[in-house]
Amino acid sequence: MTTNWHETVVNLDDLWEGDMTAVKVDGEAVLLVNVDGDVHAYSNRCPHQASPLDEGDLDGQTLTCAKHLWEFNAVTGCGVNPDDARLKRFGCRVGDDGTISVDIGP
Amino acid sequence: MVVVGGGAAGAAAVAELRHHGFGGAITLVCGEDAVPYERPPLSKEFLLDAATTDGALHPPEWYEQHDIDLRLGTLATGLDPRAGSVALSDGTSVRYDRLLIAVGVRPRVIPGMDGDQILYLRTIGDAVRLRDRIRAAGHVAVLGGGFIGCEVAAAAIRLGKQATILEGLPSLLRRALPPVLGDVVAGIHAAEGVDVRTGQNVTGIRAGTGSVTVLTTAGEVECDLLVVGVGTVPNTGLAEQAGLAVGNGIEVDEYCATSIPGIYAAGDVAVQHLPGHPGPVRVEHHDSALRQGRAAARNMLGLGEPFADVHWFWSNQYEHSIQSAGICDLATGYVLRGSLTELSFSAFWLDGNQVRSVISLNRPRDVIDARRLIGAGHPVTAAHLSDDTIPLKRLARPQRAAADT
Numbered sequence: 001m002t003t004n005w006h007e008t009v010v011n012l013d014d015l016w017e018g019d020m021t022a023v024k025v026d027g028e029a030v031l032l033v034n035v036d037g038d039v040h041a042y043s044n045r046c047p048h049q050a051s052p053l054d055e056g057d058l059d060g061q062t063l064t065c066a067k068h069l070w071e072f073n074a075v076t077g078c079g080v081n082p083d084d085a086r087l088k089r090f091g092c093r094v095g096d097d098g099t100i101s102v103d104i105g106p
Numbered sequence: 107m108v109v110v111g112g113g114a115a116g117a118a119a120v121a122e123l124r125h126h127g128f129g130g131a132i133t134l135v136c137g138e139d140a141v142p143y144e145r146p147p148l149s150k151e152f153l154l155d156a157a158t159t160d161g162a163l164h165p166p167e168w169y170e171q172h173d174i175d176l177r178l179g180t181l182a183t184g185l186d187p188r189a190g191s192v193a194l195s196d197g198t199s200v201r202y203d204r205l206l207i208a209v210g211v212r213p214r215v216i217p218g219m220d221g222d223q224i225l226y227l228r229t230i231g232d233a234v235r236l237r238d239r240i241r242a243a244g245h246v247a248v249l250g251g252g253f254i255g256c257e258v259a260a261a262a263i264r265l266g267k268q269a270t271i272l273e274g275l276p277s278l279l280r281r282a283l284p285p286v287l288g289d290v291v292a293g294i295h296a297a298e299g300v301d302v303r304t305g306q307n308v309t310g311i312r313a314g315t316g317s318v319t320v321l322t323t324a325g326e327v328e329c330d331l332l333v334v335g336v337g338t339v340p341n342t343g344l345a346e347q348a349g350l351a352v353g354n355g356i357e358v359d360e361y362c363a364t365s366i367p368g369i370y371a372a373g374d375v376a377v378q379h380l381p382g383h384p385g386p387v388r389v390e391h392h393d394s395a396l397r398q399g400r401a402a403a404r405n406m407l408g409l410g411e412p413f414a415d416v417h418w419f420w421s422n423q424y425e426h427s428i429q430s431a432g433i434c435d436l437a438t439g440y441v442l443r444g445s446l447t448e449l450s451f452s453a454f455w456l457d458g459n460q461v462r463s464v465i466s467l468n469r470p471r472d473v474i475d476a477r478r479l480i481g482a483g484h485p486v487t488a489a490h491l492s493d494d495t496i497p498l499k500r501l502a503r504p505q506r507a508a509a510d511t
Contacts, residue, residue: 005316016227027296048159049147049151049158049159053470055470056471056474057471057475058475059499062508064474066427066470066471066473066474067420067427067470068392068393068420068486069393069418084121084164
């Protein structure tokens with residue numbers, strides 16, 4: 001499996017629990033969410049109509065897209081409403097110094 | 107289970123039935139010859155050829171995978187509640203234990219307003235025709251300053267056409283927005299070059315070859331294409347014939363149940379009596395249709411849940427997003443957050459210290475936050491709502507015993 005890891009400009013110090021932020025990673029629109037201290041990375045494009053998810057709402061574990069209110073579980077990436085959608089996940093890791101890196105794939 | 111109507115409510119209902127583990131036979135009767143699809147894009151990105159998906163509510167193979175007997179291009183021609191059966195236009199009939207009628211609405215047609223240059227928009231077939239005709243036109247006029255009219259005018263402008271909006275009332279989107287906010291939308295259209303003609307009543311049309319002249323109380327408008335969006339009529343024929351209670355739609359209670367046990371209705375066609383609302387409510391919005399369809403399905407399964415979802419709709423015009431949550435009497439005053447002139451605001455309607463509804467321009471996050479406040483009992487003050495430095499989210503936090511700083 002080919003990986004394509006990039007360090008982002010986002011540090012864990014800047015991404016508090018319950019927060020999300022959008023960041024460009026090698027041209028890819030990435031959404032970083034911090035749920036209970038764990039950071040997850042997804043494509044910042046809603047699977048419905050590619051709207052930027054960071055313009056929506058993160059409440060606890062629920063990520064809501066502002067465009068048409070599609071809801072996702074921010075931990076699993078699975079659709080809550082509708083339940084047959086899912087977010088596109090990227091590999092994500094946090095370095096010892098808090099630097100967040102994302103694997104945007106091939 | 108039989109569902110008549112292949113729109114958002116019907117498609118959502120059959121999915122919800124399977125989601126709750128119903129393993130029995132489900133028949134979905136669709137009048138249109140297309141797999142159930144979303145309507146909202148038809149007056150927006152579809153016209154601009156900018157749709158990123160095919161708009162299907164479920165992929166075509168989903169129905170077979172979930173054992174749904176999907177009958178496309180089929181209408182329900184008769185309903186016999188005592189026999190528990192529905193007669194279909196293909197000559198067959200289906201028996202049901204529970205029936206959901208989600209047959210939606212049809213565009214209100216103005217007598218005499220037909221002809222080659224006059225189009226209505228409801229189905230995907232209409233939208234395909236409209237998309238082609240707008241491209242070929244130089245000047246597109248829309249009759250009706252509602253959502254269809256405004257969205258089509260915006261699409262025409264983005265396609266480089268001349269556009270005119272003809273609205274008899276003094277402001278646009280009058281059924282959804284109070285005049286002050288409707289005027290903000292009119293300003294947006296005017297700034298984009300649309301000739302916004304409010305307060306002008308159309309008295310007739312004169313069809314030419316390749317053009318049509320619209321006669322109004324304030325003069326004539328000549329255009330190449332006239333799109334009519336003057337409201338809808340609920341398709342209550344089937345229900346009425348069968349003896350169901352029908353008013354401005356098929357009458358249902360908060361469980362989506364009609365006047366005949368075992369028969370439910372949802373979506374654009376249903377007019378619902380909800381506790382806490384002074385009058386019956388018939389909503390023609392996509393999100394409400396999905397939610398009501400699901401609620402009807404749960405009630406068909408005996409799960410007995412009243413429909414209590416907060417109504418929500420959106421309209422995209424140019425790069426602007428108009429969204430609204432909740433329902434209330436817009437004639438009362440509102441609290442404003444943000445700025446009308448900067449085209450970024452939320453208007454809240456309160457009942458005492460309770461938020462009842464919100465209308466936002468370009469503030470979708472406000473709407474997401476406000477939805478949590480509506481009907482949830484969180485007390486708010488006008489000062490909080492109008493203060494942009496106080497996050498709305500904070501108003502939905504549980505109350506603390508000690509004072510919060």
